[in-house]
Amino acid sequence: MSVPSNFDEFLDGIWKQNPIFVMVLGMCPTLAVTVSAVNAISMGLATTFVLGASCLLVSLLRHAIPKQVRIASYILIIATFVTVVDYAIQAISLDLYEALGAYIKLIVANCILLGRAEAHAAKNPPLPATFNAIGMGFGFTLGLFAIGCVREILGAGKLFGISLFGEHFQPWVVMVLPPGGFFVLAGWLIVFAAFEQYKSKRIQGVPS
Amino acid sequence: MSHTELRAAPHQHSGNDVPVIMRNVVYALLPICVFSVWQYGLSAAALILVVTLACLLAERINNFVSGTASTLSDWSAVITGILLALTLPPSFPLWMGAVAGLSAIWLGKSLFGGLGQNPFNPALIGRAFVQAAFPTAISTWVPAFSLNRFAGFIPTTLTAPFMLPPDIKHWIKLQGLDAFTGATPLARWKFENVAASAMEFLTGQVTACAGETSAILILLCGLYLAVRKFLDWRIPVAVMGSVTLLSWLFHLAQPARYPSPSFMLLSGGLMLGAWFMATDMASSPITPRGIWLYGALIGILTVMIRYFGGLTEGVMYAILIANATAPLLDQFNQPRVLGAKGSKS
Numbered sequence A: 001m002s003v004p005s006n007f008d009e010f011l012d013g014i015w016k017q018n019p020i021f022v023m024v025l026g027m028c029p030t031l032a033v034t035v036s037a038v039n040a041i042s043m044g045l046a047t048t049f050v051l052g053a054s055c056l057l058v059s060l061l062r063h064a065i066p067k068q069v070r071i072a073s074y075i076l077i078i079a080t081f082v083t084v085v086d087y088a089i090q091a092i093s094l095d096l097y098e099a100l101g102a103y104i105k106l107i108v109a110n111c112i113l114l115g116r117a118e119a120h121a122a123k124n125p126p127l128p129a130t131f132n133a134i135g136m137g138f139g140f141t142l143g144l145f146a147i148g149c150v151r152e153i154l155g156a157g158k159l160f161g162i163s164l165f166g167e168h169f170q171p172w173v174v175m176v177l178p179p180g181g182f183f184v185l186a187g188w189l190i191v192f193a194a195f196e197q198y199k200s201k202r203i204q205g206v207p208s
Numbered sequence B: 001m002s003h004t005e006l007r008a009a010p011h012q013h014s015g016n017d018v019p020v021i022m023r024n025v026v027y028a029l030l031p032i033c034v035f036s037v038w039q040y041g042l043s044a045a046a047l048i049l050v051v052t053l054a055c056l057l058a059e060r061i062n063n064f065v066s067g068t069a070s071t072l073s074d075w076s077a078v079i080t081g082i083l084l085a086l087t088l089p090p091s092f093p094l095w096m097g098a099v100a101g102l103s104a105i106w107l108g109k110s111l112f113g114g115l116g117q118n119p120f121n122p123a124l125i126g127r128a129f130v131q132a133a134f135p136t137a138i139s140t141w142v143p144a145f146s147l148n149r150f151a152g153f154i155p156t157t158l159t160a161p162f163m164l165p166p167d168i169k170h171w172i173k174l175q176g177l178d179a180f181t182g183a184t185p186l187a188r189w190k191f192e193n194v195a196a197s198a199m200e201f202l203t204g205q206v207t208a209c210a211g212e213t214s215a216i217l218i219l220l221c222g223l224y225l226a227v228r229k230f231l232d233w234r235i236p237v238a239v240m241g242s243v244t245l246l247s248w249l250f251h252l253a254q255p256a257r258y259p260s261p262s263f264m265l266l267s268g269g270l271m272l273g274a275w276f277m278a279t280d281m282a283s284s285p286i287t288p289r290g291i292w293l294y295g296a297l298i299g300i301l302t303v304m305i306r307y308f309g310g311l312t313e314g315v316m317y318a319i320l321i322a323n324a325t326a327p328l329l330d331q332f333n334q335p336r337v338l339g340a341k342g343s344k345s
Helices: A006-016 A027-032 A037-060 A067-092 A094-103 A105-109 A111-119 A126-156 A178-204 B018-040 B042-066 B076-086 B094-108 B122-133 B169-173 B185-192 B198-203 B215-227 B234-253 B261-266 B270-277 B288-308 B315-332
Strands: none
Touching (some): A027 A105, A027 A126, A027 A178, A037 A067, A067 A105, A094 A105, A105 A111, A111 A126, B018 B042, B018 B270, B076 B094, B076 B122, B076 B270, B215 B270, B234 B261, B261 B270, B288 B315
């Protein structure tokens, strides 16, 4: 199989090249907005939309954009969609908009977007490019959700704002502070690394 | 003789290997633990036990996961556990103590490669973690020498895991004390400008963490280690010297505002920090001038945090920051190589 199918392109971002746990890209929103599961998911979906739309456009225009000014053009395209998302979230929920703060605007600086545009969308036809981009977006969302869940459960005793352990839960304040983001991200990276090691051992058939 | 073994120098040494040194540090800590238990009763004993067990458990899990031989017998995890427990308030819930122990070993030690590789004192990393995670519980104090301290636990000690510790105001009232402010001497100085007397500190009649109360006892235990050369005497001397000098200068300038040097020396965790935390071999410098600078830095930072910072106690962060500078201090203070001419290259 030489050309990956669209479905493979989609799965690529969710597991094999997960932006957070494998490529370790987009760390700024990963650490900053994963205080709660809701924030994490909305940030992930906003990024997914920008990713899909900008990669589609980049892929369509890939023959029209001169090589010398491609980065500026990609950023312009990405910035356009970020502005759209920015206004959209502001219109849908002002609370969410304030919770996410500057990080919606900072999607434009997220390396996943430029990385995808440069490494994939600029070299592939629109359909696989879009599938790949949306897969990456969902992978990103999943990663943010995984971190956000742990931080919300430990940091506030809640999930999606619903109290899990009753009133007497002792919140781990550190989990909603910036260090908590680092600890939980590192914890998930350990889990993924251990899983990869286990899998490669099984494939090679090395007796452990 | 069947074979000749080739070995690198040193060929003759004192015979003090890591377990021997570590075991002696444990011996030196035991009197402090006993005093703490006598002072705070069952709760302190349970706290010391649980935190130490959590450290041993974390160490054993590391060995299991990495497939290496057990490193429990080098006693370093025991020291981390005891030191950590001594820096926690006696009423600290046991499950939080266990969290502190696990994070001390995992975040403070094994993450960096185990014994000898840790850039920071593991016990202080554990304390910093729980201070950030549970700021209320770690600043809840109980009176020393309460009436029925051996009859039962302080109510907060047995809090169920992940649950809020109960309010202990009612329990404190039952202890037959007229006035208990629930503040450490440093907090009382900072917020009410009341300085405790030196006598209160020397006899342990103050509100404090489990092992910070008797300055004399800590001094004696530290001296034992210094005499047997298991810790570098220059570090505690530099810490205490710089604290004395700096606070004396402040006290001279404004006696009404700043407390006397003896208060600064005896209060809080300074003694324990200077003798047992700052002297951690892996995280302190090894060059002579570096050691003096390192100790002085801890003292200066402690005074600065206590006087001008938002926290009441600064020893923990002072030592952690100084630990971070230790490699740099070593690098800039290399002794002149024998025979080298002029300034160092």
